[in-house]
Amino acid sequence: QLSLFRFTVKRPFSTSHSSVDSKEMKKFQLLAHKWWDEEGEYAALHSMNDIRVPFIRHDTLLSMSSNYHLGNPLSGIKILDVGCGGGLLSEPLGRLGASVTGIDPVEDNIRTADRHKSFDPVLAKRIQYKSSSLEEIVEESMETFDVIVASEVVEHVADLETFIKCCSQVLKPEGSLFITTINKTQLSYVLGIVVAEKIMGIVPEGTHEWEKFVPPEELECLLESNGFSVKAVNGMLYNPLSGSWSWIESTSLNYAVHAVKSGARAQSHATDTLPETAIQQHSATAGTA
Amino acid sequence: AMAALRGLLPPLAARLRSGPRAPLCSAAAAALPLYDVVVSGGGMVGSAMAAVLGHDIHFHDKKIALLEAGPRKEYNHLPDSYSNRVSSISPGSATLLSSCGAWDHVCSLRLKAFRRMQVWDACSEAMIVFEKDDLDDMGYIVENDVIMSALTKQLDAVADRVEVFYRSKAVGYTWPLPSHSCDTSPWVQVELADGRRLQTKLLIGADGHSSVVRKEAEIKNIEHQYDQSAVVATLHLSEATDNNVAWQRFLPTGPIALLPLSDTASSLVWSTSHDHASELLAMDEESFVDSINSAFWSNINHSDFIDTAGALFRSAISFLRPSGTAVRQLPPSVARVDPESRAMFPLGLGHATEYVQHRVALIGDAAHRVHPLAGQGVNLGFGDIACLAQHLSAAAFNGSDLGSLKHLLKFETERQRHNVSLIAATDVLKRLYSTTLAPLVLLRTWGLQATNALPPVKVRI
Numbered sequence: 001q002l003s004l005f006r007f008t009v010k011r012p013f014s015t016s017h018s019s020v021d022s023k024e025m026k027k028f029q030l031l032a033h034k035w036w037d038e039e040g041e042y043a044a045l046h047s048m049n050d051i052r053v054p055f056i057r058h059d060t061l062l063s064m065s066s067n068y069h070l071g072n073p074l075s076g077i078k079i080l081d082v083g084c085g086g087g088l089l090s091e092p093l094g095r096l097g098a099s100v101t102g103i104d105p106v107e108d109n110i111r112t113a114d115r116h117k118s119f120d121p122v123l124a125k126r127i128q129y130k131s132s133s134l135e136e137i138v139e140e141s142m143e144t145f146d147v148i149v150a151s152e153v154v155e156h157v158a159d160l161e162t163f164i165k166c167c168s169q170v171l172k173p174e175g176s177l178f179i180t181t182i183n184k185t186q187l188s189y190v191l192g193i194v195v196a197e198k199i200m201g202i203v204p205e206g207t208h209e210w211e212k213f214v215p216p217e218e219l220e221c222l223l224e225s226n227g228f229s230v231k232a233v234n235g236m237l238y239n240p241l242s243g244s245w246s247w248i249e250s251t252s253l254n255y256a257v258h259a260v261k262s263g264a265r266a267q268s269h270a271t272d273t274l275p276e277t278a279i280q281q282h283s284a285t286a287g288t289a
Numbered sequence: 290a291m292a293a294l295r296g297l298l299p300p301l302a303a304r305l306r307s308g309p310r311a312p313l314c315s316a317a318a319a320a321l322p323l324y325d326v327v328v329s330g331g332g333m334v335g336s337a338m339a340a341v342l343g344h345d346i347h348f349h350d351k352k353i354a355l356l357e358a359g360p361r362k363e364y365n366h367l368p369d370s371y372s373n374r375v376s377s378i379s380p381g382s383a384t385l386l387s388s389c390g391a392w393d394h395v396c397s398l399r400l401k402a403f404r405r406m407q408v409w410d411a412c413s414e415a416m417i418v419f420e421k422d423d424l425d426d427m428g429y430i431v432e433n434d435v436i437m438s439a440l441t442k443q444l445d446a447v448a449d450r451v452e453v454f455y456r457s458k459a460v461g462y463t464w465p466l467p468s469h470s471c472d473t474s475p476w477v478q479v480e481l482a483d484g485r486r487l488q489t490k491l492l493i494g495a496d497g498h499s500s501v502v503r504k505e506a507e508i509k510n511i512e513h514q515y516d517q518s519a520v521v522a523t524l525h526l527s528e529a530t531d532n533n534v535a536w537q538r539f540l541p542t543g544p545i546a547l548l549p550l551s552d553t554a555s556s557l558v559w560s561t562s563h564d565h566a567s568e569l570l571a572m573d574e575e576s577f578v579d580s581i582n583s584a585f586w587s588n589i590n591h592s593d594f595i596d597t598a599g600a601l602f603r604s605a606i607s608f609l610r611p612s613g614t615a616v617r618q619l620p621p622s623v624a625r626v627d628p629e630s631r632a633m634f635p636l637g638l639g640h641a642t643e644y645v646q647h648r649v650a651l652i653g654d655a656a657h658r659v660h661p662l663a664g665q666g667v668n669l670g671f672g673d674i675a676c677l678a679q680h681l682s683a684a685a686f687n688g689s690d691l692g693s694l695k696h697l698l699k700f701e702t703e704r705q706r707h708n709v710s711l712i713a714a715t716d717v718l719k720r721l722y723s724t725t726l727a728p729l730v731l732l733r734t735w736g737l738q739a740t741n742a743l744p745p746v747k748v749r750i
Binding site: 038047049050053054057070071072073091092093094095096097115119120121 | 319323346347348349350351472474475476685686687688689690693694695
């Protein structure tokens with residue numbers, strides 16, 4: 001029970017435990033005005049919406065089992081878009097009816113996002129942007145959101161575990177966490193860095209550091225040991241010729257995860273890494289608790 | 290490397306155009322009403338587009354506007370006499386109209402189903418018959434007014450989503466700059482004749498073959514005026530008959546078609562030279578009726594050579610494929626014409642090189658114009674609607690920006706692929722049948738007979 005006590009005590013996070021990496025911030029600062037060029041540097045992220053939005057929409061509705069609202073399927077659902085950048089993902093979610101809060105540490109990104117949404121009165125009302133890190137909003141947003149999306153973000157954070165803990169704090173019990181990121185494999189080095197950045201320019205050079213890529217096993221482990229239950233892990237593949245994404249079996253390159261925060265009564269265990277069998281046992285008991 | 294790669298990809302930048310009018314700055318733009326979709330042109334195709342979107346689940350909370358230059362027509366009372374403007378509606382088009390609830394209204398007003406289509410040559414005995422094996426309807430002849438009446442009813446039913454602006458001709462369009470760069474409005478602005486302005490995320494041009502949307506978007510149009518006009522009229526038959534066959538005979542001057550309206554009435558569509566069309570309109574009713582009957586029955590254009598060659602080919606076919614020659618039915622003869630029903634309009638071919646641009650899509654005659662000989666004109670338009678509505682519905686369900694080229698290009702590719710072959714084939718047929726030169730007549734005679742005998746080819750048609 002010691003771990004539970006530790007988990008619920010509110011502790012202000014100092015910047016040394018911050019999940020924001022200042023080096024990463026500088027990289028995105030330079031491209032802040034390029035977000036909305038569908039054919040530009042962020043083209044691959046624009047087309048990623050074709051698979052990540054349906055994934056979020058579908059799995060959210062499945063786990064919410066709320067009444068489906070015609071024309072606005074995500075109506076009434078509060079979503080936090082962490083690392084929202086220029087708002088590429090916030091806007092489609094807003095169009096589907098959700099109330100979206102988009103946060104990003106880079107001020108220029110937020111400025112771009114605010115300006116872009118301002119022309120659409122419906123979106124302007126549904127989406128709120130804030131220049132902030134995740135930790136900075138934890139205090140005022142405890143258990144506020146139904147859904148958190150962290151798309152193409154966890155490979156840029158300084159401390160993944162802190163990040164996940166914060167997600168858990170601002171998420172309502174049984175809320176959903178959606179993550180898309182890149183696996184740490186030889187293949188992801190060759191295709192994700194060498195080809196994508198240096199050769200084909202699909203991703204601006206220097207965007208990613210292979211060292212910070214996250215294998216799905218590690219992510220799952222961190223999630224499960226911080227009060228989440230992993231519902232789905234799907235591989236994703238980008239076809240540079242067609243400029244489109246598709247779902248695939250293998251998670252060796254890009255992948256997406258849907259995890260659900262355990263209900264109020266379920267316990268979260270210590271952060272020490274447990275042997276695999278213990279993790280599986282834990283998930284099983286959490287399910288029956 | 291990035292620039293080199295992008296050079297290989299289709300020049301999408303060319304589709305993000307800025308026109309002669311400057312887009313508004315954000316403050317001014319905020320004052321204008323913003324729609325999700327504006328359809329310019331309230332004819333059959335424009336109205337159907339608005340109705341189909343208005344009835345789409347994923348458009349439940351969206352705002353759609355339909356702009357029509359003319360006044361609202363009241364269709365409360367259907368006149369006893371038939372209108373002279375009719376369309377041949379394919380089963381696919383009927384399905385589309387069903388999807389927005391309009392087909393039921395059409396059926397309750399009036400229409401004529403036909404089971405069979407007989408097409409034959411004036412210069413030979415060659416004939417082709419289209420018939421569905423299972424005795425299903427091949428298509429329906431419906432007055433355009435009836436379709437409009439049904440669509441107007443269905444638009445009224447979704448008035449909370451679809452706003453119809455009558456007497457509102459669009460006189461100018463302002464295109465947005467590529468959206469990533471600026472503080473100006475990212476939407477298309479539409480200026481109406483009375484000075485009112487609206488903004489929209491997607492503009493659909495359904496404004497006919499001389500489309501203003503297409504011109505203002507500077508989309509190149511391949512066009513060709515046929516030196517032909519179509520004469521239309523409502524005819525009364527000599528005797529009542531089942532009248533469930535559509536007839537078309539290719540004369541050297543152009544095809545003449547008789548489309549069934551009821552057991553005793555048929556609609557005429559006679560494509561011929563401008564001079565002959567004017568003559569037909571000017572002559573007295575008796576002579577007009579005689580011309581029609583003669584066109585269908587006379588064998589004046591036959592030559593012995595062609596007849597013999599045709600007969601030989603036919604016996605060859607019946608030897609190889611006994612079922613390959615169909616029974617020739619005789620078209621009905623015409624007794625009189627409805628007094629005020631004669632009219633003519635010029636014919637031409639048109640095809641837009643692009644159907645879409647950033648935030649713009651063309652449908653119907655604005656995108657393509659065909660010769661009526663294939664009876665496909667409005668069906669192509671309805672096909673455009675079915676395809677575009679499907680893509681827009683999926684885009685709405687994914688929260689996408691409706692004006693995004695990504696899904697608009699998919700619509701364009703699908704429809705161009707379908708339309709180009711049909712338009713080209715129609716044009717070829719028109720030219721092939723415009724001659725009495727023996728070799729070409731023989732070619733088309735044998736071709737028609739062979740096509741008639743080969744089920745796979747016929748089914749594709």
